Amino acid sequence: MFRTILVPTDGSAGARRAFAHAVALAERYRADVHTLAVDSADGGVDTTARLASTVEAADTTADVTQADRTGVAHEEILDYAEAVGADLLVLGTHGRTGVRRYLLGSVTEKVVRLSDVPVLTVRAGDDARVRFPYQNVLVPTDGSEQAAAAVDPATDIAATCEAHLHAVSVVDTRAMGTVTRPDVLLDQLKSQARSAVDAVAREASHGGVDSVRTAVQEGLPYRALLAYVDEFDIDLVVMGTHGRRGVDRYLLGSVTEKLVRTAPAPVLSVRAPDDAAQSTGTSATPE
Structure with missing residues (x-):
């Protein structure tokens, strides 16, 4: 690759x-x-x-x-x-x-x-965890096009290193209190998240990855992902993102940026093809 x-x-x-x-x-x-x-x-x-x-x-x-x-x-x-x-x-x-x-x-x-x-x-720093070959590769997903951009590189790296691939989707529960039936919405979001990680697992298996673990979690996405990195001793995080031009590029908030700054393991940021050309669009967990 x-x-x-x-x-x-x-x-x-x-x-x-x-x-x-x-x-x-x-x-x-x-x-x-x-x-x-x-x-x-x-x-x-x-x-x-x-x-x-x-x-x-x-x-x-x-x-x-x-x-x-x-x-x-x-x-x-x-x-x-x-x-x-x-x-x-x-x-x-x-x-x-x-x-x-x-x-x-x-x-x-x-x-x-x-x-x-x-x-x-x-x-850099004493708290950083930099190891190679990778043994555990994490690819967060919410089923979006931005998240999908990371699946091929994550699959290739995991297959090349004979590593375990972890597909994780985090359901952001911050808005649950503003809806009439939060339980119904939560079930729907969890179902969508399960479909997203299952799709990654299928693609990874077809790409030659022997070991794939899927998980659906709830909470603040970047915090949940950081906790997962620590719990499962992740060596590499592969995340889809989109680029920004003009004033927007100076605005914070993306999960990817927060993980780049705080994750102990290396983070591979991958732009979606359309975003590489247009630099537009938004996403939740992977971006």
Whole structure:
């Protein structure tokens, strides 16, 4: 599935961890790796010098190409990804707590929102869980087109790594108190959720995944998914999402963004094909 992997790096500990993870993926998929250092046009931190040491420290059989550019980081990353035909971007990120986790601005967040190809974010920090090959892969779903975009990559990765695939749908119960018959609505939503995870299970089985676990849960989606990640020792979360342009890209709220920031395991964000072209639409659990 992955043939050309791009790893932007600034030489930080998080970037080095992302590079090591990308190399492990590249070796499994026999993919080429490109590393990119972007120096700011205003003469900020020189990242180019750090790039060579990151690559040299890696013990890998993958073909690694080094490049450097000057400019606005996320713009240069997306432009370079298109130029080399990258089909996966791997970036380091860090979790935030308190008020800071609700503030935008990081390069990784902008790339996740704007990239047309899947973006794998790898957390830094002592609480991060970064392991490969993956043993447990989670794909959240609500049956939407955005969620469906994640199923093929999740299936391919789980089959390639001989991992267990977990298909989970979370019924958001926050609106139950505003309807006349919350019990009837809850039953309907749970039935839809069950259909969604069963559909993922069928597709995964057809795609060569030997072990598939399905679950329907209730609660606040991102919190329920975080709890699931911890309970089942998930190594990778694969989620469908949609991109945003203009003012909307600065608005928070998506489940994917919250998991990118808080999940201990890496998160692979996958854009739906129509969204990659139009950047429109909404979804619940996966987005």
